[in-house]
Amino acid sequence: xxxxxxxxxxxxxxxxNDRLPLLSLANHLTDYPTxxxxxxxxxxxxILTFCLITQIVTGLTLAMHYIAHADMAFDSVEHIMRDVxxxxxxxxxxxxxxxxxxxxxxxxIFRSLFYGSYKAPREIIWIIGIIIYLLMMAAAFMGYVLPxxxxxxxxxxxxxxxxxxxxxxxxxxxxxxxxxxxxxxPTLTRFFTLHYLIPFLILGLVVLHIWAxxxxxNNNPVGIDIKKPSKDTVPFHPYIVIKDGFALLMxxxxxxxxxxxxPNILGHADNYIEADPLVTPAHIVPEWYLLPFYAILRSVxxxxxxxxxxxxxxxxxxxxxxxDTSKIRSAVFRPLYKQxxxxxxxxxxxxxxMGAMPAEGLYLLIARVATAYYFLHFxxxxxxxxxxxxxxxxxxxxxxxxxxxxxxxxxxRNKESLKN
Amino acid sequence: xxxxxxxxxxxxFIINFTPLKSAEKVEYLKTDWSFKGLFGKFxxxxxxxxxxxxxxxxxxxxxMKYLSYRNLSEKGGPEFSEDEAKVIAASFEITDGPNADGxxxxxxxxxxxxxxxxxxNVEAAKAANGGAYPPDMSVLIKARxxxxxxxxxxxxxxxxxPMGVTLDDGxxxxxxxxxxxxxxxxxxxxxxxxxxxxxxxxxxxxxKDVITFLMWAAEPHLEARHQMGFxxxxxLIILTVLVYFSMKKIWSRVETxx
Numbered sequence: 038x039x040x041x042x043x044x045x046x047x048x049x050x051x052x053x054n055d056r057l058p059l060l061s062l063a064n065h066l067t068d069y070p071t072x073x074x075x076x077x078x079x080x081x082x083x084i085l086t087f088c089l090i091t092q093i094v095t096g097l098t099l100a101m102h103y104i105a106h107a108d109m110a111f112d113s114v115e116h117i118m119r120d121v122x123x124x125x126x127x128x129x130x131x132x133x134x135x136x137x138x139x140x141x142x143x144x145x146i147f148r149s150l151f152y153g154s155y156k157a158p159r160e161i162i163w164i165i166g167i168i169i170y171l172l173m174m175a176a177a178f179m180g181y182v183l184p185x186x187x188x189x190x191x192x193x194x195x196x197x198x199x200x201x202x203x204x205x206x207x208x209x210x211x212x213x214x215x216x217x218x219x220x221x222x223p224t225l226t227r228f229f230t231l232h233y234l235i236p237f238l239i240l241g242l243v244v245l246h247i248w249a250x251x252x253x254x255n256n257n258p259v260g261i262d263i264k265k266p267s268k269d270t271v272p273f274h275p276y277i278v279i280k281d282g283f284a285l286l287m288x289x290x291x292x293x294x295x296x297x298x299x300p301n302i303l304g305h306a307d308n309y310i311e312a313d314p315l316v317t318p319a320h321i322v323p324e325w326y327l328l329p330f331y332a333i334l335r336s337v338x339x340x341x342x343x344x345x346x347x348x349x350x351x352x353x354x355x356x357x358x359x360x361d362t363s364k365i366r367s368a369v370f371r372p373l374y375k376q377x378x379x380x381x382x383x384x385x386x387x388x389x390x391m392g393a394m395p396a397e398g399l400y401l402l403i404a405r406v407a408t409a410y411y412f413l414h415f416x417x418x419x420x421x422x423x424x425x426x427x428x429x430x431x432x433x434x435x436x437x438x439x440x441x442x443x444x445x446x447x448x449x450r451n452k453e454s455l456k457n
Numbered sequence: 458x459x460x461x462x463x464x465x466x467x468x469x470f471i472i473n474f475t476p477l478k479s480a481e482k483v484e485y486l487k488t489d490w491s492f493k494g495l496f497g498k499f500x501x502x503x504x505x506x507x508x509x510x511x512x513x514x515x516x517x518x519x520x521m522k523y524l525s526y527r528n529l530s531e532k533g534g535p536e537f538s539e540d541e542a543k544v545i546a547a548s549f550e551i552t553d554g555p556n557a558d559g560x561x562x563x564x565x566x567x568x569x570x571x572x573x574x575x576x577x578n579v580e581a582a583k584a585a586n587g588g589a590y591p592p593d594m595s596v597l598i599k600a601r602x603x604x605x606x607x608x609x610x611x612x613x614x615x616x617x618x619p620m621g622v623t624l625d626d627g628x629x630x631x632x633x634x635x636x637x638x639x640x641x642x643x644x645x646x647x648x649x650x651x652x653x654x655x656x657x658x659x660x661x662x663x664x665k666d667v668i669t670f671l672m673w674a675a676e677p678h679l680e681a682r683h684q685m686g687f688x689x690x691x692x693l694i695i696l697t698v699l700v701y702f703s704m705k706k707i708w709s710r711v712e713t714x715x
Contacts, residue, residue, distance in 0.1 A: 073713045115523045115596065118678075125678045126685070271711055279704045280715055286697040293693060297686020298495065301599055309600035309675075310592075319635075 065251070070270035071277050072257035074435045078148040079255070080284030081141050087285055088138040089243065093236050095131040103183065105229035107222040110185035111311045129300040135177050136303045137292050139326035142170060146354075151378055153366030154256040160358040162249040167355045169242045174327065176235040179228040181324055186308030191321045193220045193228070199334075202341040219314065259435055260367025269435040320395065328392030329385050333411070335396040336404040346408065353415050360415055362423025370429040374422055381414050483633055485606040486613060488665055492672055495687060498680045499673055504535035506652055507670025510663050513650050515594065518586060518641075520574040523595035524674055527568040533680040534673055542568055549573045587627040589640035598668070598675040605668050607633065612664040615643040 043064045045051045054060040102121050104113040117124035146166070149155050155163035178196060182189045197214050201207040216223025254265055263269040271277070295303070303325060307318045323331050330347050337343035353360075368375040384407050391404035491500050508529065511521070526546035530539045537545065546566035551573060554561035566573065575591075576582035583590050592600075601607050614633035618624055624638065631639045645660045652658055673679065708715045 073711055112523075119523060119528075125676075125682065129682075271713075275707050276711070279700065279707055283697065283700045283704050286693060286700055290690060290693045290697065293686065293689050297682055297689065300682075306600055306602045306604075309596045 067272065067274040068266075069251060069273040070254065070266035071273050072255050072263055072269060072435060073271045073276070074257050074259060074269075075255065075277070075280075076258055077280075077284055078144065078151075079257075080281045081145040081148065083281035084141045084285050084288050085138070085145060086243065087288075088134060088141055089236065089239060092131060092134050092138060093240070095127050095134065096233070096236065098127050099131055100233065103229075105183070105226050107185060107225050107312070110183060110225060114184045126296070129296045133292065133295045133300060133303060135180060136324070136326065137288070137295070138173065139177070141288070142173065143326070146170070147382060150357075150381070151368045152256055152258060153260055153361070153363075153368070155358050156361065156366050157358065158253045159250075159256060162246060163358060164355050165242055165246045165249060167351070169239055169246065171351060172235050172239050172242070176232055176239070177324065177326065179232040179235075181308075182225065182228050183232060184308060185225060185312045187310045187312055187316070187318050188305045188308040188321070190220060190312035190314065191318055192323055193224060195321055196323075197224070199340075199344050202344045204341070221314075256366060257435065258367060258369065259432060260365065260369070261431055261433070261435070263435060267434075322393055325389065325393070328390075329388035330392075332388040332392035332404045333408045335392075336401065336408045350408075350411060353412070357415065357419075361419045363426065363428070364423070365428045365431060367431075370431050371422075371426055372429065373426045377414065377418055377422065381411075384410050384414070483610075485603050485633065486610040487606060488609060490605055490669070490672075492669065492679055495683065497683055499533070499669060501536050502654060502656075503666050503669050504673055505537065506654070506656060506663075507666040507668070507673075508535050509652070510645075510650055510667040511594070511670055514644050514663075515667065516572075516575060518575055518582070518591040519594045520576070520582075520591075521572040521594045521674060522574065523593075524572045525568070526566060526570055526572070528677060530568075531677070534677060535670070539568075546570060587640055591641070594671055594674065596675045598671050605672055608671065609664050609668045611639075612645055612667075613660060 043061050045054050045060045050060055099117065102113065102117045102124065104110060114128070117128050119125075121127075149163065149166075178192070182193045197211055197220065200214060201211045203210060212218060214224070215221065216227060254263075257263065266272075305322065322328070330350055333350050334343045334347040337346045363371060363374065365371055368378055388404065388407045388411065391400050391407065394400040396404070490497070491503070492498060511519075526542055526549075529535050529537045529545060530542035546568055549566040549570075550563045551566045551570050552561055552563050556562055576585065579590055598605050598608065603610070610633040611631060614631045616630055616632055618630035618637075622630065622637075624630060628638050628640055629642055630637055645663050647660060648658050650658050650663065656662060676682075704715060
């Protein structure tokens with residue numbers, strides 16, 4: 038951090054700051070030099086913070102009225118929808134908020150993939166992000182169980198049963214997770230407890246995520262290291278604050294549309310049927326944001342290997358900084374990577390679609406090919422590409438592509454090429 | 458701004474790929490629901506007619522356990538007057554108790570009572586209906602894939618079975634039902650209820666009325682939601698425009714486009 042030398046102007050401020058440097062922190066956050074060429078894909082960090090806070094606040098309110106008991110959970114949700122003042126609004130914000138959260142996080146992750154934000158020196162930021170993403174999936178899954186509808190119950194049954202694939206101890210682990218011999222009241226109460234806990238873990242990790250970000254500073258669309266502060270940067274406040282605010286408002290319009298006009302479209306109708314252990318729904322499907330991984334799980338014929346494949350599909354992302362061997366960060370200067378990037382995007386969307394379809398015939402075949410390609414991208418294409426790809430010349434500073442090279446920059450470039 | 462457009466494209470793409478439209482291939486009957494759309498709301502007279510169909514026809518088998526008689530006079534619903542709702546409630550015998558002697562007793566219903574259930578419990582309901590449980594109707598519209606259109610079609614989808622399809626006793630053929638076999642006999646027939654406002658009680662009219670009533674039962678705050686949604690979105694759009702120009706102004710100090 039570049040602002041150790043900050044001193045508050047007032048005496049009281051100085052006295053306080055010497056004992057707890059909160060004012061220095063505030064000063065750091067407002068002055069934080071940010072690349073001025075960040076595009077709107079960079080606004081999703083702020084949007085995600087908004088999503089997290091929204092989920093926590095609405096979740097706390099719901100928890101005041103919700104009853105975590107197998108006989109009463111469904112009734113208490115209907116009580117919230119009907120008799121709690123604006124309960125319907127709070128619940129619909131919370132339920133659609135989960136989908137909005139994932140929409141934003143997927144954009145955030147794919148932005149990193151495009152601009153190489155995960156590369157040195159930002160590996161730790163990236164890995165913390167992957168942990169946050171895993172916790173989000175756990176929180177979302179357990180949250181979906183709480184209304185105790187048919188999809189809640191059967192989704193919980195399917196997902197917890199995955200652990201039974203573990204050799205020897207699998208069955209024991211599943212019984213331990215359930216707190217009994219099937220998904221029942223003990224499962225619901227512990228899921229509620231964990232669903233309440235995880236957002237605060239995420240909040241803590243978000244602080245670390247931002248802290249780790251503030252050490253090297255933001256990556257940017259050009260993907261080069263920049264001098265901070267310099268002509269290439271702007272202070273976080275007011276420039277980035279207002280830009281993030283503008284993007285957040287656009288996001289909120291979409292959010293509001295879902296909440297007020299199609300609040301149930303992202304959920305499954307079966308979840309308005311109370312959980313019944315004796316009736317299995319025709320198709321058990323997870324929420325849309327888990328579908329790509331569900332497709333990977335089902336495309337492997339062996340149960341254990343399927344679970345391994347699904348977990349690897351997420352964990353492989355943590356190894357990405359080392360799998361991608363290219364020195365150039367931004368896809369803007371990597372013509373081949375750019376194409377493979379879009380193929381990967383299409384691949385993940387196809388996997389998501391196949392996850393929603395029954396696992397049979399052509400659907401299963403496509404899901405298998407897409408699964409194979411997913412791993413091929415990370416394990417073969419990315420490592421090889423770093424050595425084979427002919428990249429485009431990278432500018433030396435953000436201002437250069439705009440202003441054209443000055444004599445200074447030409448000199449700097451010569452120095453750079455001498456070094457290499 | 459070009460990038461924002463791309464965000465919306467990606468977003469639309471994801472929405473189009475949600476799994477929900479996948480399952481059913483049958484074309485449902487369509488009608489002009491008053492509650493659809495940005496300003497969708499309920500027609501009071503239609504909700505009152507729908508309540509009549511529910512209580513005279515459906516309620517003999519289907520419970521509605523999340524509704525109370527007071528809901529009938531609440532804003533956004535059928536909006537019976539409070540006195541009318543009291544009369545409706547009082548027309549039902551509700552079991553209450555135990556009293557001081559430990560006995561259960563019956564009394565006329567009050568506004569705070571839940572809708573009276575046709576059967577004591579699920580088992581009794583099954584026993585009376587050939588083993589099939591008539592589902593609770595409180596959230597039925599939201600609990601079926603096709604929603605209002607599906608149940609509207611189902612009510613009018615009874616046909617003679619096609620050649621080669623044999624039906625057991627107490628099983629009926631319905632072209633919109635999953636698997637085409639349903640244990641509920643066609644509930645509506647021409648003139649089965651008599652509307653006091655003179656509306657003709659055709660099967661189609663009754664279906665439409667009762668589905669509207671069920672929609673309200675499943676989403677009692679739908680009108681408030683639509684009204685608030687419109688205000689919220691207009692507010693957000695105005696604020697977005699203002700913030701956009703503030704942003705332009707602030708960023709005009711640096712020679713970068715936002």
